[in-house]
Amino acid sequence: MARWTFDDIPWNRFDRSKVDVEIVRIVKAAALVEFNGDAYARHLCLVFHDDPVFQSSAKRWGEDEVQHGRTLAHWASLADPDFDFAAAFARFQAGFHPDFDRDSSRRGSRAGEMVARCIVETGTSCYYFALHDAVEEPVLKEICRNIAADEVRHYKLFHQTLIRYLGAEPIGFLRRLGVALGRLAESQDDELAYAYHAANETVLPYDRRRCARAYARRAFAVYRKPHVVRGVKMLFRALGLAANSRLARAAGHLAWAVLRHCAGRGTHAAACRHSPRKARARFQLLTNLAACLCRLLAHRLQQPRFGSRRAVGVAGTKRL
Numbered sequence: 001m002a003r004w005t006f007d008d009i010p011w012n013r014f015d016r017s018k019v020d021v022e023i024v025r026i027v028k029a030a031a032l033v034e035f036n037g038d039a040y041a042r043h044l045c046l047v048f049h050d051d052p053v054f055q056s057s058a059k060r061w062g063e064d065e066v067q068h069g070r071t072l073a074h075w076a077s078l079a080d081p082d083f084d085f086a087a088a089f090a091r092f093q094a095g096f097h098p099d100f101d102r103d104s105s106r107r108g109s110r111a112g113e114m115v116a117r118c119i120v121e122t123g124t125s126c127y128y129f130a131l132h133d134a135v136e137e138p139v140l141k142e143i144c145r146n147i148a149a150d151e152v153r154h155y156k157l158f159h160q161t162l163i164r165y166l167g168a169e170p171i172g173f174l175r176r177l178g179v180a181l182g183r184l185a186e187s188q189d190d191e192l193a194y195a196y197h198a199a200n201e202t203v204l205p206y207d208r209r210r211c212a213r214a215y216a217r218r219a220f221a222v223y224r225k226p227h228v229v230r231g232v233k234m235l236f237r238a239l240g241l242a243a244n245s246r247l248a249r250a251a252g253h254l255a256w257a258v259l260r261h262c263a264g265r266g267t268h269a270a271a272c273r274h275s276p277r278k279a280r281a282r283f284q285l286l287t288n289l290a291a292c293l294c295r296l297l298a299h300r301l302q303q304p305r306f307g308s309r310r311a312v313g314v315a316g317t318k319r320l
């Protein structure tokens with residue numbers, strides 16, 4: 001599935017003068033999560049045990065994700081020669097233990113699993129497009145361009161599989177919405193927060209709230225309106241709604257307005273109105289409220305309780 005390789009990256013164009021240390025921190029965290037992709041691919045092969053066609057695609061998908069992690073890790077080590085990716089990944093694996101061995105989807109059906117995967121690929125594709133547009137360092141820009149294109153292909157793979165499975169496992173709009181909201185709420189769980197901790201902290205004890213805030217503050221700063229609008233359209237498509245409808249456009253505008261207002265970002269005027277500290281607090285409040293609302297709605301839509309907290313190792317949250 002990979003259309004590019006590690007060796008295709010123009011590493012010799014690396015420009016240290018254009019490295020943003022705040023971006024380096026979130027790139028390190030992303031490298032850990034991506035590099036763990038093959039474990040999730042194995043889980044998908046268990047869930048789709050009698051579908052060799054999808055298993056083959058899932059394995060190639062996992063290889064893509066591992067390549068993303070390896071490439072981001074190498075860039076991070078150029079930006080920060082003290083970064084020890086192997087040690088950071090060992091810390092990540094020691095503290096974060098999703099249940100990759102289960103042979104059924106936590107989303108209640110294979111179609112539900114594909115909805116959740118579409119949500120994840122929506123998030124990753126928009127994130128790498130946003131990162132591509134935000135960074136100045138040329139090598140990272142090229143890496144993000146390649147990864148974003150991969151994530152779009154991943155979304156298409158899972159969306160096509162969703163359509164295929166809806167025939168045998170029909171799940172209605174509300175069930176799909178429940179899965180989507182539940183998966184969105186899980187963005188507040190341990191995976192990214194613990195990856196941020198494992199990648200950037202060697203002395204401090206893990207604190208989910210602090211690490212989630214530290215990650216989100218840096219990651220959300222790279223988004224601009226087109227990225228958010230694009231993400232909402234992909235979300236609509238995963239839910240079986242018209243992506244080019246007025247409703248989708250309105251939802252995209254609303255999502256951007258809420259993000260910009262509460263993060264205190266997006267326009268110079270907004271940045272001037274709120275102190276960075278106040279803006280951070282408001283943004284954190286919004287993301288917490290949104291996660292709670294998503295969990296509540298997902299529960300009301302009678303989804304199985306996924307993303308539930310379980311004491312596992314250091315990090316604790318199981319998430320698939």
Ligand SMILES: [Fe+2]
Nearest residue numbers: 034065068124
């Ligand atoms: Fe990826």
Ligand SMILES: [Fe+2]
Nearest residue numbers: 121124151154
């Ligand atoms: Fe992906």
